[in-house]
Amino acid sequence: MTTNFISVQGxxxxxxxxxxxxxTTVFDNVWFDVAEGEFFCVVGHSGCGKSTILxxxxxxxxxxxxxxxxxxxxxxxxxxxxxxxxxxxxxxxxLTALQNVQLAVTSRHPNWTKAQVRDHAMKFLALxxxxxxxxxxxxxxxxxxxxxxxxxxxxxxxxxxxxMDEPFSALDALTRGSLQxxxxxxxxxxxxxxxxxxxxxxxxxxxxxxxxxxxNGPNARVAEIVENTLPKSRARTDLHKHANYYPLRNHxxxxxxxxxAVMARDDAADYDPxxxxxxxxxxxxxxxxxxxxxxxxxxxxxTPTDLKPGDQVHAPTLSTKQPAA
Amino acid sequence: xxxxxxxxxxxxxxxxxxxxxxxxxxxxSGRSDVAKLDPEYxxxxxxxxxxxxxxxxxxxxxxxxLWQLVSDxxxxxxxxxxxxxxxxxxxxxxxALGFGLAAAVAIPLGFLIGMSPLMSAALNPFIQVLxxxxxxxxxxLALYTIKDSTISAIFVIFICSLWPMLINTAFGVATVRKxxxxxxxxLEMSPGRTAWRVIxxxxxxxxxxxxxxxxxxxxxxxxxxxxxxxxxxxxxxxWNEWNNLSITNVINSILLIGLxxxxxxxxxxxLQHAVAYAD
Numbered sequence: 001m002t003t004n005f006i007s008v009q010g011x012x013x014x015x016x017x018x019x020x021x022x023x024t025t026v027f028d029n030v031w032f033d034v035a036e037g038e039f040f041c042v043v044g045h046s047g048c049g050k051s052t053i054l055x056x057x058x059x060x061x062x063x064x065x066x067x068x069x070x071x072x073x074x075x076x077x078x079x080x081x082x083x084x085x086x087x088x089x090x091x092x093x094x095l096t097a098l099q100n101v102q103l104a105v106t107s108r109h110p111n112w113t114k115a116q117v118r119d120h121a122m123k124f125l126a127l128x129x130x131x132x133x134x135x136x137x138x139x140x141x142x143x144x145x146x147x148x149x150x151x152x153x154x155x156x157x158x159x160x161x162x163x164m165d166e167p168f169s170a171l172d173a174l175t176r177g178s179l180q181x182x183x184x185x186x187x188x189x190x191x192x193x194x195x196x197x198x199x200x201x202x203x204x205x206x207x208x209x210x211x212x213x214x215x216n217g218p219n220a221r222v223a224e225i226v227e228n229t230l231p232k233s234r235a236r237t238d239l240h241k242h243a244n245y246y247p248l249r250n251h252x253x254x255x256x257x258x259x260x261a262v263m264a265r266d267d268a269a270d271y272d273p274x275x276x277x278x279x280x281x282x283x284x285x286x287x288x289x290x291x292x293x294x295x296x297x298x299x300x301x302x303t304p305t306d307l308k309p310g311d312q313v314h315a316p317t318l319s320t321k322q323p324a325a
Numbered sequence: 326x327x328x329x330x331x332x333x334x335x336x337x338x339x340x341x342x343x344x345x346x347x348x349x350x351x352x353x354s355g356r357s358d359v360a361k362l363d364p365e366y367x368x369x370x371x372x373x374x375x376x377x378x379x380x381x382x383x384x385x386x387x388x389x390x391l392w393q394l395v396s397d398x399x400x401x402x403x404x405x406x407x408x409x410x411x412x413x414x415x416x417x418x419x420x421a422l423g424f425g426l427a428a429a430v431a432i433p434l435g436f437l438i439g440m441s442p443l444m445s446a447a448l449n450p451f452i453q454v455l456x457x458x459x460x461x462x463x464x465x466l467a468l469y470t471i472k473d474s475t476i477s478a479i480f481v482i483f484i485c486s487l488w489p490m491l492i493n494t495a496f497g498v499a500t501v502r503k504x505x506x507x508x509x510x511x512l513e514m515s516p517g518r519t520a521w522r523v524i525x526x527x528x529x530x531x532x533x534x535x536x537x538x539x540x541x542x543x544x545x546x547x548x549x550x551x552x553x554x555x556x557x558x559x560x561x562x563x564w565n566e567w568n569n570l571s572i573t574n575v576i577n578s579i580l581l582i583g584l585x586x587x588x589x590x591x592x593x594x595x596l597q598h599a600v601a602y603a604d
Contacts, residue, residue, distance in 0.1 A: 058511055059510070059511070060507050078510040078511045078513060079511075079513065080513050082511070083511065084507070084508075084511045086504055086507070088504060090502075090504035090505060090508050092508075092526070092527070093602040094527070094529075094600070095526075103512070103522065104512055107512035107513060108512075137602070137603070139602070139603035139604065
């Protein structure tokens with residue numbers, strides 16, 4: 001692997017109790033790696049600390065234990081190499097769309113001339129199809145447009161890693177869909193390492209290469225890492241026609257509905273936090289990694305029965321990580 | 326009705342003014358039939374007794390005098406006889422100086438308090454004690470230490486303008502949205518650049534609110550301060566005219582004080598409008 005990757009090692013975050021008597025551990029002993037160019041998604045319920053992980057990764061929060069190496073550097077504060085797309089766009093309302101992006105560009109390139117900064121900012125506004133609204137204030141833009149300016153701002157500093165904190169959760173379904181398409185399109189071009197927090201299973205399936213599942217907090221931990229078994233070139237329109245769609249979706253939904261709570265209670269004997277189980281749900285084989293949790297794990301990875309006649313069924317894609325079961 | 330709201334409001338305002346002036350005129354004008362008196366005696370006891378005319382000037386007298394005052398505002402015929410424009414100019418100058426100095430202290434200090442919870446907690450007791458003190462209570466101490474009445478008046482303006490600006494700046498800075506500060510952090514903006522490009526514009530509407538309150542208080546206080554220190558200024562003018570028993574001029578001064586106060590407030594309102602942002 002090249003130097004541009006993220007390595008999260010034994011991360012923990014504890015907050016003092018409101019009473020002041022003790023501490024609450026949000027998550028503990030979290031280990032995972034993100035390869036360069038990978039789209040990595042974290043899914044979990046509210047309170048599992050997924051936003052906290054992102055904030056630590058962004059350098060806005062500090063871990064109680066453990067470290068993060070990103071791009072070969074120890075994360076110890078914010079950096080222009082790690083751009084954040086915030087949940088609530090976080091645009092400066094007194095600046096126009098263009099000025100918001102320019103603020104970021106001048107931070108990255110303090111020595112550029114005004115014309116250079118402007119051209120660069122316009123280029124990225126055009127990337128999110130907002131060059132026509134460059135001189136509008138955020139209050140004059142719709143929710144989706146604001147978030148697109150936020151994306152343009154993050155991309156304009158050309159970061160090594162893009163961090164997205166539930167970027168589309170405040171948007172309506174239609175806008176969310178078109179923005180997801182734009183992110184797909186952009187990713188196809190830039191191949192940027194991306195770390196995204198979401199609670200939307202469909203969003204994760206569409207965008208992510210790997211999906212990290214976290215158990216319920218407090219004391220949350222990595223439950224497993226699910227590899228996206230859908231083909232790389234996916235589109236929102238025909239995603240659901242793929243044979244692996246339902247196995248993958250069922251696996252994720254099943255986790256969120258039941259297993260995230262069950263796993264938070266019961267610790268498996270063979271659970272190794274440094275090597276969380278890797279799962280590849282496909283339509284053919286229950287491809288389960290080195291993981292034998294109690295609580296309905298088996299049912300999740302079965303061959304789907306909800307495939308309709310006429311649905312395209314692909315040849316079984318066997319996991320390379322499948323254990324000799 | 327098709328008449329726009331603004332026009333209707335204007336008409337109503339005019340009607341209220343006309344009614345007030347008319348009522349004023351009626352209230353102070355005397356009987357027209359002069360009692361059959363010895364003219365010499367009537368002259369001696371005055372119109373109040375002979376015609377039932379009020380000692381209060383009527384709107385026409387006041388208006389005539391006002392025209393006199395504003396048509397030659399800048400004459401200077403010695404200590405106690407200066408044009409109204411000069412007197413107002415002195416007052417505005419003192420307010421501008423005191424207010425300007427207060428802004429120069431309050432805004433940076435407010436930034437410090439707003440950004441540092443430690444400074445906020447440490448300075449809070451002082452602010453709470455100093456804030457409710459009537460600015461005129463500082464006057465004797467100012468006169469004693471500064472030994473100059475004009476500078477003392479400016480000091481009093483300074484001290485009364487300070488608190489609203491200080492408190493509002495600190496509040497505005499402390500309540501800047503965390504998201505915006507996080508953006509600044511992830512863009513690796515220096516503290517100075519963050520203060521200038523993010524915190525100042527974010528807090529500007531709140532700071533301007535404080536400045537508007539301050540200028541209002543300063544203009545209230547300058548009249549009283551000038552009555553005390555004397556010499557020049559609109560406050561001194563009012564007191565001087567009271568000593569001259571020129572109620573007409575007192576009324577005119579009151580009117581002009583109100584107008585100037587409104588203009589000062591409107592100037593800052595324009596500025597406030599310029600820095601306002603819709604979220």
